[in-house]
Amino acid sequence: MDFMNTVKAALVTAALVLPVLPQTGLASSGGPPLPQEDWSFKGIFGQFDQAALKRGAKVTIEVCLGCHSIKYIKFDHLRQFGFTEAEVSEMAGGAGLTKQDKLVSGLAPADAKESFGLVPPDLSLMTKARKGYEDYTFAILTGYLTEEDTALVDAAKEDGTLSPEEITKLASALHMDPHHPEKIDEAVKRIANGDHFNKYFPGNFLAMPAPLSAGAVTYADGTEATVKQLAKDVTTFLAWAAEPTQTERKSTGHKVILYLIVLTAMLYAVKRRIWARVHH
């Protein structure tokens, strides 16, 4: 029954390893691999970095709320990670709302349709609603063209045709396939046209202009507001907003699993004891 034992071993290993594997940022189908950040809240012992949550809430309210709602969260909920009642009221006031209000964008859906052709998606569940999870949200926020990339594109479009050398450079800058120069050419034309290019968005062009720029908000704790920092803080906040109960979930899990392991070990001991009486 060697084969059976191999099957059993495989099943047991899968059962033990799969649940504790982090949900990693698998590249959303076909796109380039997503950047991998260290997230404070990931893993079975992960906890939210409270300072990052506070910074992220500020960026979300001051920047993203201009277009997106986070409709499952009320301003008052933000007190759960350390804001005072006065601070919460002040942030709500800044958006023309009160602390009992939900984080609803001031941008009316009809106006959004007019400006962007669609209503920006609600961000409450964003980090759960895309393959790649939080890595995807972070990738979208940091996946716009850098100044160097833009310079490269500008240089390329000046002379009209793309040289093989330019194609190689552009392919690596835009994370596109060098074997499809016609697609790169088309992308360059659309970028020149003012369309928003993003390395990680499926199909590369989306209706959202780059929402973050260095110094977009002034952090109360003095952290330098680079694009990467802003993106990381917003994403942390959105991961919290997607499931505010996740910290409670994991800490309950530790107790439950510890209890079950002790219980099961005892059941096993009793089982051995009882079965010792049976002669095979």
Add this chain to the structure above:
Amino acid sequence: MFKGIMEWVDERLPVTELIKSQATEYPTPKNLNYWWNFGSLALFVLIIQLVTGIFLAMHYKPDAALAFDSVEHIMRDVNWGWLLRYLHANGATAFFVMIYIHILRGMYYGSHRKPREILWWFGVIIFFALMGTAFMGYVLPWGQMSYWGAAVITNLVSALPVVGQDLVVWVWGGFAVGDPTLNRFFALHFLLPFVVFGLVILHMWALHAVHSNNPDGIDLEEKDTIPFHPYFTIKDLYGVGVFLIVFCAFVFYNPNFFLEPDNYIQADPMKTPAHIVPEWYFLPFYAVLRSIDFLGTMSKLVGVIAMGAAIAILFILPFLDRSPVRSFRYRPISRALFWIFVVDCFVLGWVGYNPADATVFGGMPIIYVGRTATAIYFSYFALLWLVTALKVEKPQPVPKSL
């Protein structure tokens, strides 16, 4: 005091007698291995689903405009609501893991063979009912995958000749999947698990009439059996403990492992997701359905029939196997066929997960893999019959008793 009451009851309804003969002293083979734990585990998961389901139903709203929000309300505002929902959603997955192992166990050790055919049939009916329940349950959160999964699968009804078109409108309660569909699916999703529960009782009745099979697949003498209690009560409890550790690890640490990200986007009838996939437990059958694509306008109908047949063929399995020996332990050819079949099911699952027009191994359309795997799936049953009916297989010597 308690004894007095029991005597009073027993004179009117022989409860003690029933517990003794059917539970505590019920004779059970002493050589059962751990693959025999999965029946009691399936029952345990059914109870988890019933209990969590009832509590979810107290907060859930079966209305296309409210359903998605009500699930998030459960996740965020209801006390322990996140636990209820994650137990229930992962419970469905656990149920199928248990059931698949339970069915394969039966196929390997010949548990469906005479005199256990009726017992086996109840099992297959439970499997059908479970698939229906899980399919309709998955529609309830009203996410993108709920909606589009429901659209793709209910659309299959329209493949039926003559009545198909009218029937699918009747099923939907409209001209597309919509609010009426959600409402009736909720009613049925509430009802079916109790039907399953009733079927489980019939399954147990049939079991207790003929008693358990065992890994040697032989008819046992009295000396080879032991009372269910305490031997199997403790063994099954230990199994529940191990199961709960793994199950809770998913529920508490990786609860979305088996859920599609797309289902956290509210259903939008105007926006088809790039890639519609059913839950993992339907994938092999979904692959069978899609592998029939070469019959022109008949493809859909034949695909649906093939998909149904892939499960329904289990009904006649007891009669396909003609070997004098039940257990594959003593049947090398059947054993080899069995493992090919198991691997084939995984291949079908993988094909079902991929888009229909995907290519694999450097350019080969995946549909070829799907067709081959479908052919292998059905060949298992044909070959098992041939190998045993024509006595190609020479079983190894089987012990007379333990």
